[in-house]
Amino acid sequence: xxxxxxYSRHLLAIDCIIFGFDGEDLKGLFINRKLEPQxxxxxxxxxxxxxxxxxxxxxxxxxxxxTGLGNVYMEQLHCYGAPDRDxxxxxxxxxxxxxxxxxxxxxxxxxxxxxxxxNLKQVPELIFDHQQMVEDAKERxxxxxxxxxxxxxxxxxxFTLRQLQALYEAIYEMPLDKRNFxxxxxxxxxxxxxxxxxxxxxxxxxxxxxxxxxxxxxxEKEGLKFI
Amino acid sequence: xxxxxxYSRHLLAIDCIIFGFDGEDLKGLFINRKLEPQxxxxxxxxxxxxxxxxxxxxxxxxxxxxTGLGNVYMEQLHCYGAPDRDxxxxxxxxxxxxxxxxxxxxxxxxxxxxxxxxNLKQVPELIFDHQQMVEDAKERxxxxxxxxxxxxxxxxxxFTLRQLQALYEAIYEMPLDKRNFxxxxxxxxxxxxxxxxxxxxxxxxxxxxxxxxxxxxxxEKEGLKFI
DNA sequence: ACAAAAGTGTTGTCTGTACACCCATGC
DNA sequence: GCATGGGTGTACAGACAACACTTTTGT
Numbered sequence: 001x002x003x004x005x006x007y008s009r010h011l012l013a014i015d016c017i018i019f020g021f022d023g024e025d026l027k028g029l030f031i032n033r034k035l036e037p038q039x040x041x042x043x044x045x046x047x048x049x050x051x052x053x054x055x056x057x058x059x060x061x062x063x064x065x066x067t068g069l070g071n072v073y074m075e076q077l078h079c080y081g082a083p084d085r086d087x088x089x090x091x092x093x094x095x096x097x098x099x100x101x102x103x104x105x106x107x108x109x110x111x112x113x114x115x116x117x118x119n120l121k122q123v124p125e126l127i128f129d130h131q132q133m134v135e136d137a138k139e140r141x142x143x144x145x146x147x148x149x150x151x152x153x154x155x156x157x158x159f160t161l162r163q164l165q166a167l168y169e170a171i172y173e174m175p176l177d178k179r180n181f182x183x184x185x186x187x188x189x190x191x192x193x194x195x196x197x198x199x200x201x202x203x204x205x206x207x208x209x210x211x212x213x214x215x216x217x218x219x220e221k222e223g224l225k226f227i
Numbered sequence: 228x229x230x231x232x233x234y235s236r237h238l239l240a241i242d243c244i245i246f247g248f249d250g251e252d253l254k255g256l257f258i259n260r261k262l263e264p265q266x267x268x269x270x271x272x273x274x275x276x277x278x279x280x281x282x283x284x285x286x287x288x289x290x291x292x293x294t295g296l297g298n299v300y301m302e303q304l305h306c307y308g309a310p311d312r313d314x315x316x317x318x319x320x321x322x323x324x325x326x327x328x329x330x331x332x333x334x335x336x337x338x339x340x341x342x343x344x345x346n347l348k349q350v351p352e353l354i355f356d357h358q359q360m361v362e363d364a365k366e367r368x369x370x371x372x373x374x375x376x377x378x379x380x381x382x383x384x385x386f387t388l389r390q391l392q393a394l395y396e397a398i399y400e401m402p403l404d405k406r407n408f409x410x411x412x413x414x415x416x417x418x419x420x421x422x423x424x425x426x427x428x429x430x431x432x433x434x435x436x437x438x439x440x441x442x443x444x445x446x447e448k449e450g451l452k453f454i
Numbered sequence: 455a456c457a458a459a460a461g462t463g464t465t466g467t468c469t470g471t472a473c474a475c476c477c478a479t480g481c
Numbered sequence: 482g483c484a485t486g487g488g489t490g491t492a493c494a495g496a497c498a499a500c501a502c503t504t505t506t507g508t
Contacts, residue, residue, distance in 0.1 A: 003264075003315065004238055004275070004315060004316050004318065007238055007275040008239075008275070008276070008277055008278040009236030009237055009238055009239075010236055010237055010238075010239045010276065011231055011234055011235075011236055011237075012235075012236075012237045012239070012319060037230075048231070048234040048235070049235070049237065049308070049319075050235055051235040051317070052310045052317060053310065054308050054309050054310050055306060055307075055308025055309075055319060056308065056309075058308075076305060076306060078303060079282055079303060079306040079321050080282075081276070081281050081282025081283065081285075081321070082281050082282075082283075083279045083280065083281050088230065088231060089231050090278070090279060091231065092239060092276075092282060094306045094308070160487090161487085161488085162486080162487075177471070177472075177473085178487090178488085178489095179472095179473085179488085179489065179490075180470075180471065180472085182488080182489080183489095183490095184470095199479090199480095201485095201486070201487095202478090202479080202480095202485060202486040202487065203478070203479040203480045203481080203484080203485060203486075203487095204477070204478040204479050204480095204485080204486060204487050204488085205478080205479075205486095205487080206486080206487055206488085207487090207488095387460090388460085388461090389459080389460075404498070404499075404500085405460090405461085405462095406461085406462065406463080406499095406500085407497075407498065407499085409461080409462080410462095410463095411497095426506095426507095428458095428459070429458060429459035429460065429505090429506085429507095430457080430458065430459075430460095430505065430506040430507045430508080431458080431459060431460050431461085431504070431505040431506055431507095432459090432460080432505080432506080433459080433460055433461085434460090434461095
């Protein structure tokens with residue numbers, strides 16, 4: 001028995017805001033369309049949801065298709081459903097954002113998909129309502145990162161305190177005080193110091209740290225205030 | 228030109244979590260199904276999204292169909308897309324939550340739809356994944372109300388400080404200190420005292436207040452920390 | 455006069471923020 | 482020896498949390 005036959009069916013898409021961090025700025029991964037329609041215009045990576053595919057799975061698939069990455073921090077952002085948001089046909093889109101370490105993304109895939117990393121200090125012009133999506137994602141990331149230690153997903157496994165601070169400064173779009181930041185991070189006790197130093201950016205060198213997964217999981221349960 | 232013909236089309240539904248407050252507890256409005264399938268079981272009010280209907284508009288329509296209310300605080304919660312979430316067919320659902328003043332909801336409509344207000348201190352058993360939706364909505368409401376003065380939508384136009392406090396206590400599911408609460412509310416300066424008193428719940432009587440729309444809009448722009 | 459809820463201040467603790475100098479090293 | 486970025490402590494201000502008594506008035 002299917003009592004739903006009378007109802008309209010809709011094209012359902014995923015659009016994926018992929019955040020990266022290059023040590024200075026927050027960046028987004030965009031597709032530079034090679035073909036008509038909208039040739040030469042920038043858009044988010046997207047795809048359609050399959051017949052029997054869960055929405056979350058579709059989002060992971062879309063991310064994988066562009067980056068080759070799985071097991072990545074990903075979160076549903078919002079469902080965009082204006083009837084004319086896509087110029088070709090009525091398409092409802094569910095936007096997700098993902099945080100990846102920019103170093104994990106290889107050149108080959110970048111070229112293959114004609115993808116580019118673009119600084120998000122100013123969101124570029126994008127097709128349809130993708131610009132709005134990116135603005136919303138930036139805002140959500142700001143909120144989220146203040147209460148959950150997810151920022152680490154944007155950094156390489158080993159990172160320095162300065163890199164971590166630069167990341168937060170990029171996300172919040174404001175400068176942070178070095179001493180206060182350091183104190184805050186240590187008080188949360190979620191990173192472990194390594195014996196190794198990063199030596200390229202200064203003579204003195206700065207210690208590497210790694211994210212402490214164990215402690216994170218403890219905090220995750222309790223809920224926490226991060227930065 | 229429609230290049231999307233190859234892709235699957237999906238049933239798209241709205242489910243609406245309607246919050247109310249009776250002076251003591253946070254409540255939700257649910258449908259008690261009169262007909263098979265799932266007769267006798269509780270569910271959220273829902274509906275399907277029309278061919279050319281925006282998702283937001285569909286949510287407003289669903290709310291209106293059950294409550295007769297428009298111009299109500301409403302917010303998209305999340306898109307639920309597990310392929311087997313509805314037992315009859317694959318349906319992707321976009322959940323919204325709404326805040327209404329329980330007094331605005333009239334008995335007639337309640338009976339007509341076989342709807343019931345149920346205390347959300349413990350979320351009742353519901354069909355499909357509706358229980359999850361309600362849990363998520365409660366959580367979102369907690370977060371939201373801490374930073375945005377939207378709680379007023381759950382109260383009548385005139386309310387006392389004690390009612391306002393009881394509302395926050397119900398949402399946070401914790402007791403609040405009367406003096407600290409009062410001070411906090413006044414410091415935000417978003418309610419106006421009336422000359423009138425509510426006299427049923429005490430001999431002394433407590434002053435009525437109204438929400439100050441003007442101040443709210445100012446704060447809205449700047450962003451604010453509420454409670 | 456008393457019962458019942460409304461209203462109102464103070465203090466200690468914690469958290470956030472502003473701010474400047476020494477350290478280690480490669481050149 | 483000096484230029485460069487890395488690392489560290491203190492003091493003040495504002496926010497938050499704990500706490501109890503007086504006021505009003507209907508009965």
